[in-house]
Amino acid sequence: MELLRLAHEADLRPDGSARLAPAPPHAALASKISTNREQVAREISALTKRGLLRNEGPHILWVTSMHDFQALIAQAT
Numbered sequence: 001m002e003l004l005r006l007a008h009e010a011d012l013r014p015d016g017s018a019r020l021a022p023a024p025p026h027a028a029l030a031s032k033i034s035t036n037r038e039q040v041a042r043e044i045s046a047l048t049k050r051g052l053l054r055n056e057g058p059h060i061l062w063v064t065s066m067h068d069f070q071a072l073i074a075q076a077t
Contacts, residue, residue: 002033003044003053004073007063016066023061 007018026040033040044061047053052069054062063069 001073001077002029003047003061003063004066004069007066007069010063012066018063018066020061020063022059023055 003020006020006024011019011021013019026037026044030037030040044053048055052064052072054064056062
């Protein structure tokens, strides 16, 4: 949900994607959501494998489809 919040504040594109640049460090995300860096890394990796996120270098993270990302969050809550 934190990534979704950040994506809404980020560079939204007409195609429904969002660019997080600079992407928040895993440790910073972990501290905001009361978990550890390793768990954040695992979740980002899982979301990347599902095609919902894409890394572009070490400091840029794309949410490939805000609609699909929001649907996943809604389904999980």
